[in-house]
Amino acid sequence: MRIPYWSQRTQVRVNGQSVSGVAAGSYLNLRRSWKKGDFIELRIDMRPHIWVGEKECRGRSSLYRGPILLTYDRRYNDMDPDQVPALMANKLGLRTVRSPAGTPEPMVMTKLKGAHGKTVYLCDFASAGEGGSPYLSWLHVKGMEKVRYSRANPLRSGRP
Structure with missing residues (x-):
């Protein structure tokens, strides 16, 4: 998942659990076994x-x-x-x-x-x-x- 360079305070959650390693201007790799019903929440920095x-x-x-x-x-x-x-x-x-x-x-x-x-x-x-x-x-x-x-x-x- 691409994290925009301008989004310094991006938050990512998978199934409600916070994901670490989120960095502006980079890719976030979410390696896991995905199941039906899994969801990703992405909150980008809109300042x-x-x-x-x-x-x-x-x-x-x-x-x-x-x-x-x-x-x-x-x-x-x-x-x-x-x-x-x-x-x-x-x-x-x-x-x-x-x-x-x-x-x-x-x-x-x-x-x-x-x-x-x-x-x-x-x-x-x-x-x-x-x-x-x-x-x-x-x-x-x-x-x-x-x-x-x-x-x-x-x-x-x-x-x-």
């Missing part, structure tokens, strides 16, 4: 992680919740993409919520506070821009340093 941009994306970052790229979409917010307030990496307060009243429900909707307490809604990248609304996945996020590439962290994402 936000941030990819700090370089070159043309310098000064901006992409925000992920687990494997999901979060995206600013104008249709869920009351400001244009160029007016999105800066976000503080250590004070994201990211919460999963329903979409604002009168808007379509994306696969994932989150809410957080930007600079000066301004509410910002972010949806999953796959749902962003449906219906032609402008969207943005490279955001101003303060308080994060660039993470060097490694085979263990190919996206170069980190947490504050």
Whole structure:
């Protein structure tokens, strides 16, 4: 079983029993005699992680919740993409919520506070821009340093 590199706190259980040796960015080998009715529980680390941009994306970052790229979409917010307030990496307060009243429900909707307490809604990248609304996945996020590439962290994402 592949354990994603960004899931630092993965928990695996087989038939309710914890499995040891679970490591981010590796494969977990579950050798056993499987029987009908056996089950695996997988809890992956869905804490936000941030990819700090370089070159043309310098000064901006992409925000992920687990494997999901979060995206600013104008249709869920009351400001244009160029007016999105800066976000503080250590004070994201990211919460999963329903979409604002009168808007379509994306696969994932989150809410957080930007600079000066301004509410910002972010949806999953796959749902962003449906219906032609402008969207943005490279955001101003303060308080994060660039993470060097490694085979263990190919996206170069980190947490504050």
